[in-house]
Amino acid sequence: MTAERGRPEHRRAASDLTGRSSELDLIRAVIENSGRLDSSLTLFGEPGVGKSALLDAAADLALANGMRTLRAAGAEFEANIAFAGLNQLLVPLAPMFPQLDSSHESALRVALGFGDGPTPSRLLIATATLSLLLLAAHDQTLVVLVDDTQWLDDASADVLAFVARRVADTAVRVLTAVRTTEQPPAGDVNSLTIHSLDDAAAESLLIGRYPDLAEPVRRRIVTEAQGNPLALVELPAMLTPDRYPSADALPAVLPLSERLSRTFASRISALAPETRDLLLLLALGGSGQVLSDEGVVGPGAAAQLDIAEHERIVVVDRQHAVVFRHPLVRSAVVELAGAEARRRAHRALAKGRALDPGHRAWHLADASFGPDEEVASLLQREAIQALKRGDPTAAVAAMTRSADLSPDLQHRSQRLAATAYFAAEVMGDLQSVSSLLSDARRVNAGVGSVAAASAAASLLLYSDGDVISAYRVISAALRVPDVEPAAEEVNSAIWILSLTVALNGRKEMWDSYRELVERYRDMLPESVLIRSEIATNPATASPEALATLDRQIAALATERDPGQIIRVAYVANDVDRLADLREPLLRVWREGRQAGAVASVTNALMLLCGESYLAGRWDDTLRFAEEGLELVEAYGYLEFVWYLKYSKALAAAALGQQDVAEEPLEWMLSWSLPRQAFIVPQHVYRVRTLAAIGRGDYETAYAEAVRVSPRGVEGGTAQQLQLFVAYDLVEAAVRTGRTEQARGFVDAMLRMGIAKISSRWSLLVAAAQGLVSGGEVASAHFERALAAAPEELWPFERARVLLAYGEHLRRERATVESRVRINAALTIFDRLRAAPWAERARNEMSATGLSRRQADASQVQLTPQELQIATLAASGLTNKAIGERLHLSARTVSGHLYHVFPKLGVTARAGLRDALTALGEQHDDPEFP
Template sequence: MRSTLPARDGTAQEHAEVELIGRSGEAALLDDFLAGSATGGAALLVSGEAGVGKTALLDLAAARAAVRGFRVLRAAGVEFESDMSYTGLRRVLAALLAGLDRLSPPQEQALGVALGLTEGQPPSQLAVANAALSLLRDSAADKPLLVIVDDLPWIDAVSATVLAFVARRLAGSRVGFLAAFRLGEGGCFEGAGLGELELKRLDDDAAACLVTTRFPALSLRARQVVLDQAEGNPLALLELSRVLSQPEGAVVPPGPAVLPLSQRLEGMFAARVGQLPDNTRKVLLLAALEGTGDIGLLEAASAAEGGVSSLPHAERAELVHVDTSRSRLEFRHALVRSAVVQMASPDQQRSAHAALAEQLHDQPYRRAVHLAEATDDKDEYVAGLLERAAVEMQRRGDPVGAVSALCRAAQLSPHGGDESRRLAQAAYLRADVTGDLRGVPDLLNDARRADAASTQSLASAVALSSHRLHIDGDIESAHRTVIAAIDALPDRDAPDQTLIEALYYLVAISSFGARDELWRPVHAAIDRLGPRAPEFLALLATTYADPVRLALPMLGRLDTAVARLTSDTDPGHIVRVAIAAGHVDRLPACRAALSRVVEHGRTGGAITAAIQALLLLSNDAFTAGEWDRASQLCGEGLELCESHGYRLLSWPIMHQRAMIAAARGDNDEARAVADHLDTWATPRRVGLVTAYASGIRALAALGRGQADEAFQHANAVSPAGTLASHLPYAMWAILDLVDAATLAGRHREAAAHAAAAERARLREISPRLALIAIGSSAIAAPDDRKRDLFEEALAVPGADRHPFEFARITLYHGEYLRRSKAVEEAREPLAAARRIFQRLRAEPWERRAAREIRAAGRSTGTQPAGRAALTEQQREIAHLAATGLTNKQIAERLFLSPRTVGTHLYQIFPKLGVTSRAELRDALAKLPSDARDN
């Protein structure tokens, strides 16, 4: 099969002919891939060993795509540039950047900053990825687009992350993404759920055909030597045949046949490079280290050696191709580039880097990297350039690259104080931004050895405290370290980013400690910032720190911040606002943004933020009654915690999963987790985690019917009659304490705790807290007030969106009615509660409801929906609610109070056998006609 290839810029210009012998199946798959790309978007990854023909297959795809009317974009990874952030993405998108202004302003800004085209705040990788995806989709609106990326492992990490994100979201576009990498080196692309094609070696017939076709004059003996040694690898077949076709090639060049094939091929290329004139080799070395193949730059860098006039020698040796239309040099294979570099001495490589740096004064980022490679001794000038390059990397959203640049800058620093400062900054970025805690102690130790006196910086303090907090749970030491570093700061007109991050860490430290004395200096430090404090810090210091006492005045500001998450692409900021929203039940409005953070983490983005987002989403799923989903999210979060060393973040996730186990009656798991949490947290005085352990035990004991034990554990979270300061978790235990105290005959304690919830005005914070506060008051109230309070609790708008609490209070209502001899009336709420418990698989609670139903004199078998007739007014309210009207809107139409409407709906639900408004329409449709119309 013969294919004419397009030029590498995707035009129809012919510059080479190759035969893809033995690849008919792969070619057919390419045709299917291109057809799918043109109509609905597609991605395909090509993998295989070195020399197996990946690039040739990409060439064929480019040729066929051009014939089909595609616009083709090509790029390849370059080993030396693999640490230079977003260079790969810029090469991929270079031909489309003129259309950047067609994007929305935020996306244009994010992509422009990342690619170094504009100034601005550092964009998150998620923002850059979304912008790149939009640019590709828009560019393919009139003409299908094929993106081809070769040598994928050498694409810089942030570009690879962005491209992996894009490749997974091409459905519905007219964009195809085709990339190639050596087997086992796909990085974030492997396991990404994309289409894959593994190129195998040619079979014996195809291998023989390739050699015979390309080298017909080769002797039979030499041909057999080639076939035996190449073992079906196309590049080896061609290179060995080329060697044996030369006049001096009577035998295969000496060398151990046991070497890996890639090394043997590289050795063959090295032999051909070694035969080139010195000037040619020097130009090839410049090209190998420069990466883009810019002929103009290579000409300038090699002017002293005669420029690029000697390149035809390398072309005749079939080592490179010079594309005169684009003024670009391309290596025939990545192994050629590798051979050129390996053959150069360290001094030659440093000289080449210096020559390149001299031509890059207009690109300080690249110049700094080349100068660093050209420098062998300490050099503050180069170290300073690298430090500024690190700032640029941060600005462009690449903290991992910034860490590498700072570490290299530290190596080049002549003075210990500068070395220490740069290492401390690298440690801070690694701990705080990249989510990689493992190297932090080594960086801090190196900083201390360089200059012990300079390691008291705020960056060093944050890095150290982050490590202590997440790895060791050392609350006290971490808190002292950061407070001392903040107190030592001079007053500034505006807080810098390191101070903001330090204050955020103090919030995290203090929340786990859950003690007033830890929070007092945090509040003082944030108060000193006044209006200069970022909004998320002000929210965390109130709605998250102590919602019982501080949330109400801040809810309007919080709702505004949550609404803005719709367009937010910064994973760290999204998570921080969502944390502030969590205890006051605003997480449903954060779901989409948090899901973006999780997806970003799955594709190589911010791990810390992804773990926190998984926890928040699992909390939301738990309160929404989606317990299986909550468990799945917990599992993913725990895997990330374990693989990245985030022990502290694992405790809230373990608590969440154990609460589901306790509610479902898995007492062994609940007990094991509670003991594990307690054993770790108690000696460290991590108050939040010890509260978690008590909460798990309280819920499990209630399920077992052990009221006294349940009361003791719930009381350990927050004593009866009080809601502990700076422990938001105390709100989670209100219902457990009141229920347990009542069952244990501790009516005074139950009433005191219910009164504390009312004093805290929890009903004004959210529907769920209103349900809990009013329901708790109903449980603890005198009998003459219980009915009204239960009905008020269950009529709270949106209360049914929290099925576990809703079912529990429905159960308590039914229990009260049965004990009050209103047996007939008790059966409906008891049955409704039981149905919800069955759906949740909350077996201990389902058994409790079943016992009550039997005590009320009714079988616990399931009864058909619509078994009880609705009154005329109830039918009308049910129909209006089914259309989506709120209680207030229904009340206005029927001249009733919203509370009366809520009471009727509370009675309607069990009659129809439903638990939410969403089920009303179907339930009404299933009623017999006489039940609907009478």
């Protein structure tokens, strides 16, 4: 750690903060870890209310208690630069980096711009930061103070929030301040809203600071300041007796914000030009790190800094970090400098030795006097990098500025269109999309572009689901002769085209899509090429394509680009691999919510709906769908509504909530048919098929399943069998006596080779073969089905297969084996709360000769030790005797029986024998009592 500086003379003791005794008590509780609060506290309040002064007081308390401090402050000029705030905070600890493990050290060096390499995950950076702070606090309590966190870049803010939630019971304290005029959000970190002072405290503060101030003037200031401590302290400097000898001479109106700005400006204007130049570099640079680069600040920076500190413009803390006394001071420094001085400062900052490309691009942009293609290109690259690291707000800002700096009208139009595409595909700001496209056309009305077509197609598709118009716009742009769009533009356009084609579902559009993919094959990334092969017909996907997809999925563990995660997930959804993307999708969901990336979040939620449904987490399906519906209805993303409603309906059908499942279906039909979104009715019929099977209405189930594939039944064979109802169609056909048709469907499944897609389809194809077979052949198919997929995957499908197998065994009079399979199905159905199927399983169990009570008892799952103890207890042995036989204490035996009794549905030892007998009948095991 660096050496401590002496405390500035203008800093006042914590006890001198007028009207803040309760706030200081809470801060003291955090600093001293008195038990009243955890180790973190966030101060909320309006500008000038005293948050910075309270952080100063916290620093004084830490110093008095022999603690270390780290300080940083958010800078609005750095809000678009990832990890700028974290860089400012952790630079003093850089010498300790080598003491971290290699992954944490590498993550911090890359994130903070000290090293090269792939962008680490935000979670890894956060855990590395926490480890570093704990290391720094090993010998001496460490107090972290961060002001103006509302201006921190999102990445730094996320890391800081992560740390603040995890420092309880450690030697690290975290105190932050947030400027806000609203009610602070609820959270799991302690917060304190700093309110304005009441009139009595305000007057006391004025008297203490300005004892010679005339009483009428003091009262006027109290009235105008409205309890704002900064205004109370600064306004009197402008209301001196020589300028305003009496209260009557005061201006009639004293607008607070204007008066404070004038106060700061007047103090800054009195400084020497050299000092103002340094302050401008500090303000635009965002932190005091610029001081270490003499090539930027010049050799006399230290002397000018001393002057600025003496004049109470800045504070230099113990680690030599420079902090402006208030954000308004920083703003005033920038505003007072003038345009040319600001450009000159940005040019100087762009030459900084340790500057990363993103900072350099922004400084060069702010230094530009007019259009500059070189800088525009740098910003365009920064926008793409921002998207890849999951920072869509920064991407839109960079691309917008890139368009502003483009000297060529065509380039400017294309960049505006690209900004529109970012806004549509990531941010969810459809209103901005329309405005940006209008600007692009106005700039260059005579020149179209693939980027503009992508944005326009996104707007048409997302705002109203206009499939055909969106398809025509994008395909026409991709077919323009002699046009050579950039690879990024083609990638985006093909992605939007694939969405329109998938929603329409017709062969002609798929053929057109494949043709355009081939035309631009050399420009497209592997993920897009794989989608064109798999999405067209998953059943015909080559083993090589599936293997490539699996490699892409594995690479997403460290992927930061939400667009890449979502695009791979859409392909994975077609071939039952969403379970492998749950964590990346949850990351897109969480980080997208923080970044305001509505479209990314909604896509992630839709995919999570599908993953949760197949995993049997139907509560999650409903929760994700509800959140998605709130988002899309608030932001106008109408095209997503149908799928989110469908997800809710499908889960409701599985749960047996027939009315809930049916409620959105007519809306889905009426919305989709005029838009030629023909895939939507197929999803409607799927829900109705599943609901009908659940209630045992197999005739309706067959009719609805056939509607999914209008040409699915021709001469008893399946010519065009839609995958997601294939098994349902076979079951419904068998149940309604259409055995030959069912065999035709199974033959079609085998010809299509869908078993190779995933273990789920291996399970279902083999089970379908079992449904249309008999005797030992059917049993062999069912056994092969159950062996095809891990037990923990596809629980609903597995339970349905177990039930069908149990029903077959009952008909074959293999009663004991039948009960085992049906009981296994019943256990899963009950866990999933799949009520109709659980009822069917109970009925089947009864058909094997068990009463309903015995059927329920047969579900009991005892561990081997529980079964052994229960058997011995049923034989009459005491707990002590059982313990001696099993080398257990009597208390342990008692604990096991405490859990066994409710499992067996008994309340005393006397009921154990009958309960175990019923359980033994299931296994046909003579060893049971």
